[in-house]
Amino acid sequence: MKKVYIYYIVGFFIAVSIGYFSSENPFYGFFIGMILYAIFVAILSFFMGAFGANPMDNSPYEKRKKEN
Numbered sequence: 001m002k003k004v005y006i007y008y009i010v011g012f013f014i015a016v017s018i019g020y021f022s023s024e025n026p027f028y029g030f031f032i033g034m035i036l037y038a039i040f041v042a043i044l045s046f047f048m049g050a051f052g053a054n055p056m057d058n059s060p061y062e063k064r065k066k067e068n
Contacts, residue, residue, distance in 0.1 A: 012037055 012034075019033020020026045 008041065011041075015040075 015037035016030055016033040019029040019031075019036070021029070023029025023032065
C-alpha cells in the first residue's frame with residue numbers, strides 16, 4: 001500500500017511542476033496543476049471503485065504473499 005502512496009506523491013509533483021513551469025504566472029500554474037491532478041485522482045478513484053478494481057490485489061508481491 002505504501003507503493004501506491006508514493007505513486008500519488010510523485011504524480012502530484014509531476015502535475016504541479018508541469019503547471020508551474022508551463023504557465024505565464026507560476027503561482028496560478030501551480031494551483032491549476034494541483035486542481036487538475038485532484039480531478040484526475042477523483043476520476044481514477046471513481047472508476048476503480050465502480051469496477052471493483054484494486055491494484056494491490058493483482059501485484060506479484062500480493063500474489064506471493066497469499067500463496068505462502
